[in-house]
Amino acid sequence: MIEVRDLRREFRISEKAGFLRRAHRTVAAVDGVSFDVAAGEAVGYVGPNGAGKSTTIKMLTGILVPTSGTVRVSGVDPSRQRKELARRIGVVFGQRSQLWWDLPLADSFELLKAIYRVSGPDFAKRLAECADLLELGPFLTTPVRQLSLGQRMRGEVTAALLHAPDLLVLDEPTIGLDLESKERLREFLAELNTRRGTTLLLTTHDLDDIQRLCPRLVVIDHGTVLADGPLADLSAEVSPERVLVVDLDVAVEPLADLPGVVSVRTELGGRRQHLAFRRDVTTAAALIAAVAARAEVHDLSVVEPEIDDVVRTLYARRHADRSVGNVGVPHDSR
Numbered sequence: 001m002i003e004v005r006d007l008r009r010e011f012r013i014s015e016k017a018g019f020l021r022r023a024h025r026t027v028a029a030v031d032g033v034s035f036d037v038a039a040g041e042a043v044g045y046v047g048p049n050g051a052g053k054s055t056t057i058k059m060l061t062g063i064l065v066p067t068s069g070t071v072r073v074s075g076v077d078p079s080r081q082r083k084e085l086a087r088r089i090g091v092v093f094g095q096r097s098q099l100w101w102d103l104p105l106a107d108s109f110e111l112l113k114a115i116y117r118v119s120g121p122d123f124a125k126r127l128a129e130c131a132d133l134l135e136l137g138p139f140l141t142t143p144v145r146q147l148s149l150g151q152r153m154r155g156e157v158t159a160a161l162l163h164a165p166d167l168l169v170l171d172e173p174t175i176g177l178d179l180e181s182k183e184r185l186r187e188f189l190a191e192l193n194t195r196r197g198t199t200l201l202l203t204t205h206d207l208d209d210i211q212r213l214c215p216r217l218v219v220i221d222h223g224t225v226l227a228d229g230p231l232a233d234l235s236a237e238v239s240p241e242r243v244l245v246v247d248l249d250v251a252v253e254p255l256a257d258l259p260g261v262v263s264v265r266t267e268l269g270g271r272r273q274h275l276a277f278r279r280d281v282t283t284a285a286a287l288i289a290a291v292a293a294r295a296e297v298h299d300l301s302v303v304e305p306e307i308d309d310v311v312r313t314l315y316a317r318r319h320a321d322r323s324v325g326n327v328g329v330p331h332d333s334r
């Protein structure tokens with residue numbers, strides 16, 4: 001569905017360099033990015049501010065032309081075949097609107113129906129479905145400029161889906177929404193992906209979006225891909241330990257000698273134990289069995305590293321690598 005190879009986009013920026021003098025330099029916002037997204041996947045494209053996410057999305061959606069490298073989205077070259085691309089994909093930018101500000105929401109949908117040449121029955125069916133799931137009914141006749149952000153975003157998503165694209169690209173779709181609106185939108189997108197098989201690629205700073213929607217993450221920083229894979233694998237990579245918390249019927253000595261256990265914290269006089277164990281040495285199931293052989297277990301849970309910690313550790317590692325490997329090499333001189 002998406003093929004990105006060695007993608008690079010430079011910007012020439014001009015800076016003040018003394019009285020009346022300006023210096024120019026070139027910065028690479030995206031600096032050799034490669035990844036694929038298969039049909040039906042839901043992929044989170046994440047990274048800190050300025051990492052190059054929006055620049056990549058703009059190249060995928062034909063808004064920006066790459067400096068070098070190749071992009072194919074749904075079989076077309078986005079910047080050269082923008083019309084063809086528009087028929088195949090839907091795009092939602094959290095900070096920009098594709099709706100007509102002064103028109104009622106329903107009129108924007110009618111205009112998009114005409115632009116995309118959607119048949120009457122298809123349009124009615126798709127709009128009814130979105131209106132139902134996203135609860136658009138109460139504000140379909142309200143001018144877009146009077147909608148709340150949450151209402152507008154629901155309208156934006158509907159607008160992007162009226163021509164039934166196979167791929168939906170979303171840039172910060174939940175930014176600024178309240179918790180209830182975020183949850184409603186996530187629920188809708190999850191359904192769209194799992195039931196309809198619509199491929200999703202989204203950028204987000206909200207790690208709950210990822211937890212809820214994206215089995216796979218592509219992590220980017222300084223214009224390059226830091227990591228690509230399932231969240232569970234990335235978390236195993238940054239944190240080889242997991243924690244098993246057991247509640248025992250009776251207090252026992254700290255279970256530090258069980259295979260794979262690297263540290264123990266006890267509570268309730270030894271009846272609750274937090275056993276940090278190495279996932280490459282033992283499994284949670286084997287450890288639970290070993291604990292049960294010592295004392296009766298009446299409750300347990302396995303604590304995974306928080307997703308924010310995983311992503312933060314990946315960034316921090318990369319920065320550490322950079323400071324060791326690239327001392328004194330300015331970003332724009334490569």
Ligand SMILES: Nc1ncnc2c1ncn2[C@@H]1O[C@H](COP(=O)(O)OP(=O)(O)OP(=O)(O)O)[C@@H](O)[C@H]1O
Binds near residue numbers: 011013029047049054
């Ligand atoms: N039109 C432009 N001219 C010059 N520099 C730009 C331009 N657009 C982006 N940049 C620079 O490219 C880098 C990547 O920007 P980009 O907007 O892609 O990051 P991002 O990951 O989307 O960030 P954020 O999470 O803050 O939205 C930044 O350093 C930014 O300042």
